[in-house]
Amino acid sequence: MTAVPTVASRPDRAGEPPRPTGPRARRPIRWSYGSGRRRDARTLIAYAFLAPAFAMFLIVMLLPIGKAVQVSFYDWLPFPGADNTFVGLDNYTRALGDPQFRLSVVNAVVYMLVTVPGQIVLGLGVALLLQNRLPGRMVFRVLFYLPVVTSWVVVSLLFRYLFATDGGLVNWVLVEGLGVVDEPIGWLDSRWTAIAALCALGIWKGIGWTAIILLAGLTGVPRELHEAAAVDGASYLRRVWHVTLPALRRTLVFVSVMLVIGSFNVFISVLLMTQGGPAGQTEVPLTYTYRETFNFLEFGYGSAVAVLMTVVVLILSIGQMMLANRAERGE
Amino acid sequence: MNRVPRRRDRLVGASLAVVTALALVGCSGGDPSSTDGELTGTITFWHAYGADSKELETLREVIIPGFEAKYPGADVEDVAVPYDQLHQKMITAAAGGDLPDVMRADIIWVPEAAKLGLLERLDTAMPDFEELAAKVFPGTLETNRYQDGYYGLPLDTNTRVLMYNADALAAAGVSEPPATFDELRELADKLAGTDIYAFADNGLSGWNVLPWIWSAGGDITDENYTKATGYLNSPESVAGVTLLFDLFQKEQMPNIVLGGTGGVPTSDGLATGKYATILDGPWMYPIFEAAHPDFELQVGPVPAGPGGSVSVVGGEDIVVFRGSRNKALALEFTRYLLSDEAQLEFAKIGQMSVLRDLDVVEVNPTYGPFVEQLKTAKPRPPVPAWPKIDDLLQRRLQAAFGGEMSVQEALDAAAEEIDALLAQG
Numbered sequence: 001m002t003a004v005p006t007v008a009s010r011p012d013r014a015g016e017p018p019r020p021t022g023p024r025a026r027r028p029i030r031w032s033y034g035s036g037r038r039r040d041a042r043t044l045i046a047y048a049f050l051a052p053a054f055a056m057f058l059i060v061m062l063l064p065i066g067k068a069v070q071v072s073f074y075d076w077l078p079f080p081g082a083d084n085t086f087v088g089l090d091n092y093t094r095a096l097g098d099p100q101f102r103l104s105v106v107n108a109v110v111y112m113l114v115t116v117p118g119q120i121v122l123g124l125g126v127a128l129l130l131q132n133r134l135p136g137r138m139v140f141r142v143l144f145y146l147p148v149v150t151s152w153v154v155v156s157l158l159f160r161y162l163f164a165t166d167g168g169l170v171n172w173v174l175v176e177g178l179g180v181v182d183e184p185i186g187w188l189d190s191r192w193t194a195i196a197a198l199c200a201l202g203i204w205k206g207i208g209w210t211a212i213i214l215l216a217g218l219t220g221v222p223r224e225l226h227e228a229a230a231v232d233g234a235s236y237l238r239r240v241w242h243v244t245l246p247a248l249r250r251t252l253v254f255v256s257v258m259l260v261i262g263s264f265n266v267f268i269s270v271l272l273m274t275q276g277g278p279a280g281q282t283e284v285p286l287t288y289t290y291r292e293t294f295n296f297l298e299f300g301y302g303s304a305v306a307v308l309m310t311v312v313v314l315i316l317s318i319g320q321m322m323l324a325n326r327a328e329r330g331e
Numbered sequence: 332m333n334r335v336p337r338r339r340d341r342l343v344g345a346s347l348a349v350v351t352a353l354a355l356v357g358c359s360g361g362d363p364s365s366t367d368g369e370l371t372g373t374i375t376f377w378h379a380y381g382a383d384s385k386e387l388e389t390l391r392e393v394i395i396p397g398f399e400a401k402y403p404g405a406d407v408e409d410v411a412v413p414y415d416q417l418h419q420k421m422i423t424a425a426a427g428g429d430l431p432d433v434m435r436a437d438i439i440w441v442p443e444a445a446k447l448g449l450l451e452r453l454d455t456a457m458p459d460f461e462e463l464a465a466k467v468f469p470g471t472l473e474t475n476r477y478q479d480g481y482y483g484l485p486l487d488t489n490t491r492v493l494m495y496n497a498d499a500l501a502a503a504g505v506s507e508p509p510a511t512f513d514e515l516r517e518l519a520d521k522l523a524g525t526d527i528y529a530f531a532d533n534g535l536s537g538w539n540v541l542p543w544i545w546s547a548g549g550d551i552t553d554e555n556y557t558k559a560t561g562y563l564n565s566p567e568s569v570a571g572v573t574l575l576f577d578l579f580q581k582e583q584m585p586n587i588v589l590g591g592t593g594g595v596p597t598s599d600g601l602a603t604g605k606y607a608t609i610l611d612g613p614w615m616y617p618i619f620e621a622a623h624p625d626f627e628l629q630v631g632p633v634p635a636g637p638g639g640s641v642s643v644v645g646g647e648d649i650v651v652f653r654g655s656r657n658k659a660l661a662l663e664f665t666r667y668l669l670s671d672e673a674q675l676e677f678a679k680i681g682q683m684s685v686l687r688d689l690d691v692v693e694v695n696p697t698y699g700p701f702v703e704q705l706k707t708a709k710p711r712p713p714v715p716a717w718p719k720i721d722d723l724l725q726r727r728l729q730a731a732f733g734g735e736m737s738v739q740e741a742l743d744a745a746a747e748e749i750d751a752l753l754a755q756g
Contacts, residue, residue: 078425078426079425079426079447079448080428081448082447082448160592160593163593164593164594165594165595166594166595168593186586186591186593186594187593188591188592188593188594189589189591189593190591194591194593273592274591274592275590275592277589277590277592278589278590278729278733279589279726279729279730279733280729294418294419294422294423295418295419295718295722296718296719296722297422297447
């Protein structure tokens, strides 16, 4: 018979209150420190693992953001020995009064209002389709996700050629393929058609991501509710509306917050597809601040615009999450 | 629990070690700079010669090896940056402290860079500056001036001339390119109703509209570059821009003038007969040869108005940065680029020389019209605020062409804003 060491027989634990034993009891490792305080080492190990990631976050994100906020209050040049004057809120009042900035915000809002619902609706449709056990389902999943992993630079240039007025594929399909239009449309030659082309690119690129996330969320929809609804005679669409969507609420909130943030950050597609043209009509806040900062050396003003956009996106995200929480609590 | 290291673990460990070693190799620093007086070491040279261009080939296979042969131990590393990004890259590098030693800068960037304190003042740093300055055209030298000093030396020069498609002109029943404003208007009238555009240009910035403003007898500022009101919005300047505006209204100028990216570029349109005329520079010859070998490029002078046939001077200057760690070698490379051998090599492939006594027409007869045009061509105002001035001029004019205001109103508004920028020096 092997001797089973009991708690009380261990010399370094003499004097301790008896701890629960048994198959389910967990024994935290305890080490004591100089001051005699005992800490849960598991917590410390957790902090140790988080430390590198947090250091990266601090250095690469928080410090530059802080610096940008500081710079936004100055008339600033990043060169050594430059004469940087403090101007207070001048950059901000200038931004709010600048018609070109206001135009860029309008463009970003329109882009958001078109691409976010577009991606959610189409992504949900794709996710619902992918739920069925089709043969070749894996292939479809990969194909739908492929646009997400492509380079923005490459696809922006590609779409620019697709939407070219003469010889672009889109116009060819519309004029010669389907015959719905008589004259080729100058997509990138005027503001709203160019924005339509940008939205098309944005939606195309994001459907796969939305679909994959919603697909994961769909696995959490209780099957019994679906079956019960079917037994009660609900059609497929009604089941989706009343059973699937409420169950997907959390996922949908997450997806829509991420998509809104992403849509305000649209940059590469605008820079490469329209270059903000024609005549600055399709400028978005990020291309506007990029141009002001790097072409005209207005670093303070550019930073002020960037800070304003950050505040806007932050307010929108918090607003969205609060609305979602309130709706959930209201059920 | 200890495990005996298996073969797979050892393999993983070995590959990690190899990968780490390879990664660290890439982190090795550059060559140490030479001491003053010895022309050895490495310098970096930034330029905007296009990838696959003849200029880049000449640079890498003739110019740089020639320099390195002359100074054994010297190494020039060239970095090709697309033109649209070079200015921003310079600014970012200045902020980050990693500017190159030498750069081929567009002439319009030099005063601004000098004002920011980035450039080495060459007239004091080079003992033979006077001799070098005497070798080049005075107009090209002036683009390097900021306040009292010269912050660069010219490398190449160019200008815009009228390029035309003879077949498109024949479709209008015209055999000669338009030589005056009136002839251009007549050409537009004759081409009305056809698919062909009489004239095409891809923007409304200084580079695009100044030839027309100057040829009409107007100007953008006074001689000392202090005031734009009274010059930019003078009746002559307005007349120059109105010529283009009328063509655009009659649909004889394509939409790309507004900067939209969906249209056909000027060079492609000219070669395919969509555009009857464009304005462009001597670098287009190799480009047309490569992209449209069947097209025979013909040129003529900029259509003359009341002010004559006046075009705009372009070109590039060589600048040396103040933070360069190997200034002696950088200055020597600058001298080399201005030497007869280097300038001749560049002249062979479309880069017109700035040397007064190098007859580029002998090198390539196609330069003839450009040399002629350069005799009367004017530079854009060499002021530090030029990039901003250029942009706001373009915006105002694009608003006018888009129908938001008249040309006169656009030029009035632009002149006022430009006055404010010029006042900042």
